[in-house]
Amino acid sequence: MSRRVALEGSFAAAEAAKMADVDIVAAYPITPQTHIVERLAEMVANGELKAGYIPVDSEHSAMSACSGASAAGARTFTATASQGFFLMHEVLYWVSAMNQPVVMAVCNRAVAPPQNIWADYSDAMTARDTGWIQLFAVNNQEVFDFILSGFRIGEDARVLLPVMVHLDGFTLTHVIEPVILPEQEEVDRFLPKYQHPFVLNPDKPMSYAVISSPDIYSETKKAQDVNLRQSKEVALQVWNEFGDVFGRYYLPIDRYRCEGAKTLLMTMGSLSETAKVAIDRKRARGEDVGLIILHLWRPFPFEELYQAVEDAELLIVFDRCISLGGPGGPPFSEVRSALFDRRKDIKVVGLVGALCGRNLSVEQFEEMIDRGREIAEKGSKEIFETIGIRG
Amino acid sequence: MADKESKTVSELTWQDMRFGNIYTKPGSAVRLKTGDWRTERPVVDKEKCNKCGLCWLYCPDSALTPLEDGYYEPDLDYCKGCGICSHVCPKEAITMIEEEEI
Numbered sequence: 001m002s003r004r005v006a007l008e009g010s011f012a013a014a015e016a017a018k019m020a021d022v023d024i025v026a027a028y029p030i031t032p033q034t035h036i037v038e039r040l041a042e043m044v045a046n047g048e049l050k051a052g053y054i055p056v057d058s059e060h061s062a063m064s065a066c067s068g069a070s071a072a073g074a075r076t077f078t079a080t081a082s083q084g085f086f087l088m089h090e091v092l093y094w095v096s097a098m099n100q101p102v103v104m105a106v107c108n109r110a111v112a113p114p115q116n117i118w119a120d121y122s123d124a125m126t127a128r129d130t131g132w133i134q135l136f137a138v139n140n141q142e143v144f145d146f147i148l149s150g151f152r153i154g155e156d157a158r159v160l161l162p163v164m165v166h167l168d169g170f171t172l173t174h175v176i177e178p179v180i181l182p183e184q185e186e187v188d189r190f191l192p193k194y195q196h197p198f199v200l201n202p203d204k205p206m207s208y209a210v211i212s213s214p215d216i217y218s219e220t221k222k223a224q225d226v227n228l229r230q231s232k233e234v235a236l237q238v239w240n241e242f243g244d245v246f247g248r249y250y251l252p253i254d255r256y257r258c259e260g261a262k263t264l265l266m267t268m269g270s271l272s273e274t275a276k277v278a279i280d281r282k283r284a285r286g287e288d289v290g291l292i293i294l295h296l297w298r299p300f301p302f303e304e305l306y307q308a309v310e311d312a313e314l315l316i317v318f319d320r321c322i323s324l325g326g327p328g329g330p331p332f333s334e335v336r337s338a339l340f341d342r343r344k345d346i347k348v349v350g351l352v353g354a355l356c357g358r359n360l361s362v363e364q365f366e367e368m369i370d371r372g373r374e375i376a377e378k379g380s381k382e383i384f385e386t387i388g389i390r391g
Numbered sequence: 392m393a394d395k396e397s398k399t400v401s402e403l404t405w406q407d408m409r410f411g412n413i414y415t416k417p418g419s420a421v422r423l424k425t426g427d428w429r430t431e432r433p434v435v436d437k438e439k440c441n442k443c444g445l446c447w448l449y450c451p452d453s454a455l456t457p458l459e460d461g462y463y464e465p466d467l468d469y470c471k472g473c474g475i476c477s478h479v480c481p482k483e484a485i486t487m488i489e490e491e492e493i
Contacts, residue, residue: 097412160410198413207414213423215400216408223408 002186002246007179009172010035012140013079013105013165015179016147018049019187020103023074023194026054026065030084031117032169033107037079059084063091063102070100071208073199075151078102081169082109082123089126095162096131097224098208099198101154102162103147104132108269108320109169110356118357119169121268121321124297125330131224133163133231134298136268138254140177142295143167145248152191153238159231160196166297168270170357182246190245229299252301253308254293257283261290264312265369266335268294269320271360278365289369294331302338309339309346316372318365319352319384328352328384347376350384364388425452429472431487433465439484446476446485 007015013036017025025044027037043049052069056062059080069076080088085106095102111122127134135150137143143165150163167173198206212220232252243249254272257279258264267275272293282289292308292315294301309315317336319329327333332350339346349372354360368387375385395407396416400423433446442461454470455463465476477485 099410099413198410198415204415205417207417207419209412210414210419211423213400216403219403219405219408220411222405223411226405227409 002180002182004178004180006176007140008035008174008176009137009140009143009167010107010174011039012144012179013147013167014039014043015181016144017077017103018043019182019184020075020077020148020151020191022049022051022077024052024054024066024069024076025078026056026062026069026076027078027080028056028059028062028084030059030081032109032119032173033079033081033084033105035173036105036107040077059088060091063088063095066102066104067091067095067098067100070095070102070196071098071200073194073196075155075194076100076102077104077147079105079107081107082111085123086111086126089130092127092130092132092162094209096228097220099160100162101151101160101196103150103154104162104164105143105147106164106166107169107173108166116356117169119171119270119320120355120357121166121319122355124164124166125321125323127164128298128330131161131228132298133161133228133235134166134296135163136166136295136297137172138270138272138293138295140167140172140175140179141248142250143172144179144181145242145246145250148187148191149235149238149242149250151194152242153231153235155194155196156231156234156238157197159227159234161228161231166269171270180246186245190242232296232299232301235296250295251304252294252296253304254295255308256291256293258290258292258308258311260311261288262312263287263289263314263316263369263373264292264309265289265365265372266292266294266315266317266331268297268331271318271320271354274360274362275318275365277362278369281362282366282369297331300334300338305335305338306342309343312346314347314349314372314376315339316349316351316369318368318387319350320354322352322355332384349375349380351387352384353387353389358388360388424468425471426466426468429467429470430490431472431474432467432490432493433470433472433474433476433485434488435463435465436484436486437462439482441482441484443481445479445481449475449479451475
């Protein structure tokens with residue numbers, strides 16, 4: 001029998017790694033990720049989790065240690081945020097290109113300066129070209145479920161890719177919510193023992209990431225791109241099976257009250273639940289609005305996006321990240337680009353806000369939808385507009 | 392994977408490169424001929440050479456081949472022309488010659 005317990009997002013993440021029976025955790029503490037690695041260190045120390053815990057001198061070393069552990073055949077987990085995430089950035093490319101299915105919780109946090117510790121997606125969005133699978137959790141249950149299913153997707157012999165599970169700093173990492181924890185026996189049934197087909201072994205020598213001349217680099221990268229794109233099919237299968245075992249089904253894009261909606265709002269992460277309330281209020285007033293929530297950011301779910309906006313005339317993309325000097329937040333510019341050829345008849349409007357943990361109220365989400373409609377009708381002087389920013 | 396390991400580099404397509412950074416057989420570097428990176432080539436003067444083998448020991452690319460008669464011959468498929476062999480030779484028997492002059 002599963003248990004319904006009160007857990008903050010960090011403990012839900014640690015619990016998922018424990019129930020996945022990870023072999024190695026290598027991590028360096030950084031706010032707001034600290035509770036995850038503290039809890040895992042505690043579990044290892046008191047014997048709850050039989051794993052190696054490698055305390056390292058930096059995030060660059062953390063990801064390097066994870067890479068080595070994964071190459072040696074260990075199920076490997078780590079967690080980080082913001083500046084620490086940047087320090088491991090170079091190694092992220094090695095781990096994905098060497099097909100090492102490490103799972104990492106990334107506790108989304110704004111990038112300094114100004115010095116800060118609060119949530120936005122400025123850190124997460126810089127990883128979009130690293131070749132990792134990226135999942136965005138809306139609540140603590142999804143944090144648990146995405147880490148567990150992340151191991152299964154990443155380790156699938158057709159995929160062999162690392163997975164980032166993004167959870168909002170403080171809003172999820174430090175907030176206690178009800179989380180349904182499965183029985184260990186159910187988890188073991190869903191997630192088989194880790195077996196990588198290309199494990200380093202002195203008796204069977206192998207080379208990883210040897211030098212590549214201009215003659216072969218492009219072919220290697222094209223194959224990596226195709227592999228990442230195809231992992232979406234595996235994610236769909238795994239989530240289907242996850243639903244059969246645990247009763248919760250996930251999709252790359254969630255649709256909330258989209259029936260007959262001409263106007264759609266798109267969100268990611270924990271603010272999606274606030275947006276749902278705004279949609280409920282507008283629906284109660286008879287407005288034809290709906291919400292789509294992006295769970296899978298990489299590989300980008302093109303087909304699911306086309307389907308989700310099929311009946312819509314306006315899509316308002318809310319971004320929790322500012323792309324300085326660019327064409328709007330990354331999700332906005334990518335969504336608009338994805339729809340450019342397919343849907344000449346749909347307007348896509350970008351709005352940026354809630355940077356660095358600033359709250360957005362239900363009323364502000366309602367205003368966002370109203371302003372989006374105005375922009376779609378009359379245009380805007382800006383390439384993208386901001387919401388809740390003074391001046 | 393089997394295709395990747397048996398074809399030459401220029402024959403490989405992206406379809407061959409699935410999990411392309413993992414090579415399951417050792418010795419893949421043999422297939423990457425780096426000799427054309429060279430601008431200078433080592434030329435051995437057998438009159439001066441005393442067969443000590445220092446050039447062979449120091450060559451970072453194992454690009455000097457020991458011959459049956461005890462002399463050493465640069466393998467021009469892999470020699471990058473770094474000049475270490477010429478530098479360490481106690482008899483000054485190895486001269487670096489500009490490729491253009493040959």
